[in-house]
Amino acid sequence: MGIRAGIVVTGTEVLTGRVADRNGPWLADRLLELGIELAHITICGDRPADIAAQLAFLAAQDVELIVTSGGLGPTADDLTVDTVAGFCGRKMVLDTALEERITAILRKLVTRMPDLDFDAVRAANRKQAVVPEGATVLEPVGTAPGVVVTPLAAPTPTIVVLPGPPRELQAMWPAALATDAVQAAIAGRVHYRQDTIRMFGPAESALAEALRLAEAEIPGFAELEITTCLRRAELEIVTRYEPAAADSYDRLRAALCDRFGDAVYSTDGATVDDQVAALLAGRWAATAESCTGGLVAGRLTDRPGSSAYLAGGVVSYSNAAKSELLGVDPELIETHGAVSEQVAEAMAVGALRRFGADIAVSTTGIAGPGGGSAEKPVGTVCFCVAAPDQPPVLRTVRLPGNRSDVRERSTTIAMHLLRRALAD
Incomplete structure (x- = not known):
């Protein structure tokens, strides 16, 4: 077995769901990159007894490293450092040099707030300069320093204490990793590989059956740590192995490629968004959306430099907007209904003309309750991908789930239709 680690996310605001945890997943990825096996991520409030209980639990799981996030501020409920010190058998001491460095940071901050009492602020933040004796101090990114604490007695693991704000935690992580204490704790790590396969179309049950067959037929299958996930209406198969x-x-x-064929659209981890971006190089795309409310355009622009290939998009819920903004013939809507392949095609062609694009994708459907009929129930969505001098690609599907589910799945379908049209 290689090196194992645990993560403790502290903060009552995270525990109660008022703030979503971004630190646990981010740290999990960083540990995985290092070849460290993540045993557990736990979340607890700001109570010292609960923090200590999480540390004790992880220590009992034979982890060599624990990373905590949160609880490093100047207020009375920020008690992570004190709790970690007690757990490691170390007393708290004032680091006067650190106090001066924190004071210098505070002076810069209070220049923007001239009415603030600097002495009161300094007194409140003095607490942040009290650290476990013998700890390695990680320089503040905000005003809160982090610390790396080693135990006075084995087998307590080395503990890295990081701030709660993700910006500060992420910026401090390289310094924590570079410390002698952390390097010693992870010296026996195994350099794992991780690969991702993505599929669009097959059901989870079909994948489960394929993996059962593979387990029986592939030598060494037990050495593969396989995680499957249904994400954005796609199947993601992540495999970690030595x-x-x-x-x-x-x-x-x-x-998997033999069994599922073209449904396996990525074996190198690339997402459909990555592939569409690469295929659009040198070309302009446009969007015309109804039920997806601009989410397709959002997927097309959610990356650096992506605005270089999105010519523009229209979100048109009302029939009048479809006619006025995209040039859809009102009689076409009257004859076939707004949710129809005919209107989807007219919307895509309208977006092509309006923005002078090389390719356009449209969505029109019934995502929410109250708008369906026996012929076109909620979840009915029509798509079109149009390009000059090419026949349109049309698709109608009926999607299960609530409004959010239908919109998310529709967006993914639109991206895959766009990918296939660009690849042909």
Whole structure:
């Protein structure tokens, strides 16, 4: 077994759901990159007894490293450092040099707030300069320093204490990783590989059956740590393995490609958004959306430099907007209904003309309750991908779920239709 680690996310605001945890997943990815096996992520409030209980639990799981986030501020409920010190058997001491560095940071901050009492602010933040004796101090990114604390007695693991704001935690992580204490704790790590396969179309049950067959047929299958996830209406298969099991993974990838064919659209981890962006290089796209409310345009622009290939988009809910903004013939809407392949095609062609694009994708459907009929129930969505001098690509589907589910799945379908049209 390689090096194991645990993460403790502290903060009553996170525990109660008022603030979403972004630190746990981010740290999990960083540990995985290092070849460290993540045993657990726990979340607890700001109560010292609960923090100590999480530390004790993880220590009992034979982890060599614990990373905590949150509880480093100047207020009375920020008690993570004190609790970690007690857990490691170390007393708290004032680091006067650190106090001066924090004071210098505060002076810069209060220049923007001339009415603030600097002495009161300094007194409140003095608490942040009290650290466990013998700890390695991680320089503040905001005003809160982090610390790396080693135990006075084995087998307590080394503990990295990081601030709660993700911007500060992420910026401080390289410094924590570079410390002698952390390097010593993770010295025995195994350099795992991780590969991702993405599929669009097959059901989870079909994938489960394929993996059962692979388990029986592929030597060394047990050495592959496989995680499957249904994400954005796609199946994501993430496999983590030691280099010695590379042949077993290659056999698994080949087996899935043979079984599911074109439904396997990515074996290198690239998302459909990545692939569409690459295929659009040098071309302009446009969007015309109704039920997806601009989410397709959002997917097309959610990356650096993406505005270089999105010519523009129209979100048109009302029939009048479809006619006025996209040039859809009102009689076409009257004859076939706003949710129809005919109107979807007219919307896509209208977006092509309006923005002078090379390709356009449209969506029109019934995502929410109260708008369906026996012929076109809620979840009915029509799509069109149009390009000059090419026949349109049309699709009508009926999607399960609530409004959010229908919109998310519709957006994914639109991206895949766009990908296939660009690749042809």
